[in-house]
Amino acid sequence: MGVDRFDGKEIEYLQQILDSGNLAAGSFVSRLETEFAAAYGVKHAIAANAAMSLLISTVYAAGAGAGDEVLCDPVVQFHAIGALWQNAHPTWADVQADTWLMDPASAKANITPSTKAIIATNLWGQPAELDALRKVADDSKVVFIEDCAHAMFLPYKGKYAGTWGHIGVYSFCQGKHMTTGDGGMAVTDDDDLAARIRSVTCFGESPPQLATVFRMTEMQAAIGLAQLEKVKGYIEEYQKAYAQLSAALEGCDWVQPRAIKEGCGNSPYIFSFLFRGDEKGIEREAFEQALFETGDLWNIGFTQAPAYKYKLFTEPMAYQNKGCPTHNCPYYKGDYEYRDGLCPTAEEIIPRMVNTNCMISEETAKRVAEGLRKALETAGKG
Numbered sequence: 571m572g573v574d575r576f577d578g579k580e581i582e583y584l585q586q587i588l589d590s591g592n593l594a595a596g597s598f599v600s601r602l603e604t605e606f607a608a609a610y611g612v613k614h615a616i617a618a619n620a621a622m623s624l625l626i627s628t629v630y631a632a633g634a635g636a637g638d639e640v641l642c643d644p645v646v647q648f649h650a651i652g653a654l655w656q657n658a659h660p661t662w663a664d665v666q667a668d669t670w671l672m673d674p675a676s677a678k679a680n681i682t683p684s685t686k687a688i689i690a691t692n693l694w695g696q697p698a699e700l701d702a703l704r705k706v707a708d709d710s711k712v713v714f715i716e717d718c719a720h721a722m723f724l725p726y727k728g729k730y731a732g733t734w735g736h737i738g739v740y741s742f743c744q745g746k747h748m749t750t751g752d753g754g755m756a757v758t759d760d761d762d763l764a765a766r767i768r769s770v771t772c773f774g775e776s777p778p779q780l781a782t783v784f785r786m787t788e789m790q791a792a793i794g795l796a797q798l799e800k801v802k803g804y805i806e807e808y809q810k811a812y813a814q815l816s817a818a819l820e821g822c823d824w825v826q827p828r829a830i831k832e833g834c835g836n837s838p839y840i841f842s843f844l845f846r847g848d849e850k851g852i853e854r855e856a857f858e859q860a861l862f863e864t865g866d867l868w869n870i871g872f873t874q875a876p877a878y879k880y881k882l883f884t885e886p887m888a889y890q891n892k893g894c895p896t897h898n899c900p901y902y903k904g905d906y907e908y909r910d911g912l913c914p915t916a917e918e919i920i921p922r923m924v925n926t927n928c929m930i931s932e933e934t935a936k937r938v939a940e941g942l943r944k945a946l947e948t949a950g951k952g
C-alpha cells in the first residue's frame with residue numbers, strides 16, 4: 571500500500587474550476603507554476619501535459635536538432651526519446667558502479683563538437699554528481715538538463731536536484747512522488763531557455779516556429795496544487811520505508827546496496843540493489859524463486875540491457891526507416907556506433923539490479939523487508 575494521497579483539497583479546487591467554466595490555461599496552471607517556482611527557488615516553472623513533452627521541448631530549447639548530439643545516461647530511455655523527437659542523435663555516457671548514475675568523467679569523455687546538451691537522470695530518487703556534471707556542461711558550452719522524474723524535492727549539496735542544471739524536468743504521471751494523472755514541470759533560471767520552452771509547448775495563433783499543444787489543463791493543475799502542499803510529507807514516509815528495506819540487506823555479503831554519497835539526499839522511488847550471488851556460488855534462479863514466494867513485486871535485471879541496445883536506437887525507425895537521425899542522416903557528421911561495450915558499467919550492473927517500489931508506507935515496508943530477509947536467507951542456504 572502507498573500512503574493516502576487525496577484528502578478533499580483536490581475536490582475543493584476541482585469544484586472551483588467547474589464553477590468558473592474555464593478548464594484550460596487559466597489561473598490554476600499559473601498558480602501551480604508560481605508555487606512550484608517558489609518551492610524550488612527558481613525564476614521560471616513551465617507546466618505541461620507530461621514530462622516527456624517537456625523533455626522534447628527542452629531538447630529544442632537547448633538548440634539540438636538534426637545533426638546534433640544529446641548525451642544521455644543508459645539505464646532509462648526517456649531523454650534519448652526526447653532527442654529523437656528533435657531529430658537529434660542520442661549518445662551515451664556510462665554510469666557509476668556504486669550509484670547507477672551518470673559518471674561525470676564518462677560525460678566529459680563523450681562530449682564532441684556536435685553535442686548540444688547533456689541530460690542526466692536522477693534515477694530512482696537519487697541525485698547524480700550534479701555540480702561535476704554542470705561543470706562538464708559549462709566547460710563545453712552545452713546545456714545541462716536534469717531529468718527529475720524520480721527526484722521530487724531531492725537535495726544535493728544544499729540545493730534541489732533540477733536546479734543544478736540549466737533546466738530541470740519533473741513528472742507528475744501516475745506513480746510519481748506527486749501526481750496529476752499525467753503532467754510535468756520544467757524549471758530554469760534562464761529567461762531565454764524559459765521562453766524557448768514555452769514557445770514550443772503551447773501553440774499560439776501563428777507560432778513563430780514548430781510548436782504543438784503540450785498544455786496542462788486546469789484540472790491537472792488543481793490536483794497538482796493540492797499535491798504540492800503534501801508531497802514532502804509523502805517523501806518523509808518513503809524515506810522510512812527505504813530505511814526498512816535497506817536494513818534487510820545488512821549482513822548479506824552477496825548483494826551490493828546502492829550507495830548514497832556525501833551531500834546526496836534521497837527521495838525514495840524505486841529501491842534497488844545488485845545481485846552478486848553468482849560471485850559467491852548462489853544461484854540467481856534460487857534467489858528469484860525465493861523473492862517470488864514473498865508475494866511482493868520484485869524485478870531482477872530491470873530491462874536486462876542499456877537503453878542504447880533498444881531497437882528504437884539501433885535501427886533508424888524513428889523517421890519511417892529513412893536513416894534519420896542515427897543512421898545515414900545527411901546532417902550528422904559524427905561516426906557514432908551503437909555497439910556493445912559502449913557503457914561497460916551499465917552493461918554489467920543492469921542485469922544484476924533487484925528492484926521494488928519504495929513509495930510505500932513504513933508499515934508496508936516492514937512486511938516487504940521481512941520477506942526480503944527470508945528470501946536472502948533461503949537463497950543463501952542454497
Ligand SMILES: Cc1ncc(COP(=O)(O)O)c(C=O)c1O
Nearest residue numbers: 620621622648719741742743753
Ligand atoms: C526518468 C523518467 N523520465 C521521464 C519520464 C516521462 O514522464 P511522463 O510520463 O510524465 O511523460 C518518466 C516516466 O516514467 C521517467 O521515469
